[in-house]
Amino acid sequence: MKCSKCRREAIIYQRYSGMHLCRDHFTDSVESRVKREIRKHHWVERGDTIGVALSGGKDSTSLLHFLIKTFGHRPDITILAITIDEGIAGYRDLSEMEDIIKRYKVPWHTASFAEEYDITLDGIVEGQGDDRRSCSFCGVLRRRVVNRIAREAGCTKLAFGFNLDDEAQSVMMNVLRGDTERLTMQQRENPGMIPRIRPFAVIPEREVALYAHLHVGSLADHGCPYAHNALRGDVRRLLNEYTWQHPATKYAVRTLGEDLKGRGTGPAIIPEICPECGEPAFGTCQTCAVLNEVRRGKIR
Ligand SMILES: [Zn+2]
Ligand SMILES: [Zn+2]
Incomplete structure (x- = not known):
């Protein structure tokens, strides 16, 4: 062809x-x-310091490559990488990322659940007796530490490698759960929370994979041993099958999600500082709620 x-x-x-x-x-x-x-x-502006949440997989490494290629020559823009070690044996290995960091010559900030919370994800799963909720615990704990590191490094934006498939799946999962609140929630602003950007949200997963193959080379892409969210797996299959006949479907689902954002009519939640941990929160601090729950399970 x-x-x-x-x-x-x-x-x-x-x-x-x-x-x-x-x-x-x-x-x-x-x-x-x-x-x-x-x-x-207006995701990238004059004077920005962009922190790329780097997991070492194809999405975040491609995003780092793209941002360096596109903005790396700009004296007014700084790009750095942030990696979190969740404490999952055989999965997260920061030494695998050293080559990437060397190649792109970016400052690299790292942190771990062990240092930050005195807990590991392996320990949480052990304490809980199963890994059914490990993804949601992990997401909450990761969000806070990434945000703190980014803020302390002077970041004005936090960039994530989510692709179109991830975005469409998340919207569809909320639809299938009937979760109007999440679908219509506004991305709220809190002075201590660094604005998040998702530049690859318009690129299908297979194209990000090809882009990575062409420009960043082979990556150690072993999936997380705890990632087997049944609903996400079903939604992924459903969207992939449907897209075969209707190629624009993932774009349409993402557009729907974007259009619904901020249309909720619930009471506005005021940004606060959590009295327990001192980090920005909305209402009850999710991080402290998760920590209190998993610490009860006797861990680490
Ligand atoms: Zn051509
Ligand atoms: Zn807190």
């Missing part, structure tokens, strides 16, 4: 655009969509 734009050998067929693209035109296609999304939301 030849590229629809230049007649060189194509490496991908985009069903939703009907185009075959060569290596260069595919790269352009990804990067121009990401740049458009960044401009649309």
Whole structure:
């Protein structure tokens, strides 16, 4: 197959655009969509310090590559990487990321659940006796430490590598749970919380994987041993099957999610500082609630 734009050998067929693209035109296609999304939301501004939440997987490493390529030459923009070690034996290994950090020459800030909370995710699962809620515990605990590290490093934006599939799945999961509150919640502002950006949210997973393969090389991508959220797995299959017949579906679901945001009519929740941990929170501090619960389980 030849590229629809230049007649060189194509490496991908985009069903939703009907185009075959060569290596260069595919790269352009990804990067121009990401740049458009960044401009649309004013996600990167003069003077920004962008902290990239780097897990070492294809999404976050590709995002770091893209941000360095696009903004790395700008003297007014600083890019750094932040990695959290959740304490999962055989899964999170920070030494695997040293090559990435060396290659992109970015400052690297790291933290661990062990230092931050005196707890590991393995310990939490052991204390709970199962891993049914490990993803939600982990998400809450990770969110706070990433935010604290970013704030202390002077970040004005926190960048996450979520792709279009992740975004569409999250919207669809809220739909299937009938969770109106989450669908219509506004991303609230709290002075201690660094604004979060998701530049790859418009790029399908398989295209991020191809972009990573072309530009960052092979990555150790062993999945988290505790990640087997049944609903997310079902929704992933459902969206992938449906998209085969209707190629624009994931974009449509994400657009729906974006349009619903901020339409809730519940009472506004006032940003506060948690009296227990001193970090920004809305109402009850989720981090402290999780810590209190898992510490009761006798851990570590
Ligand atoms: Zn081409
Ligand atoms: Zn707290």
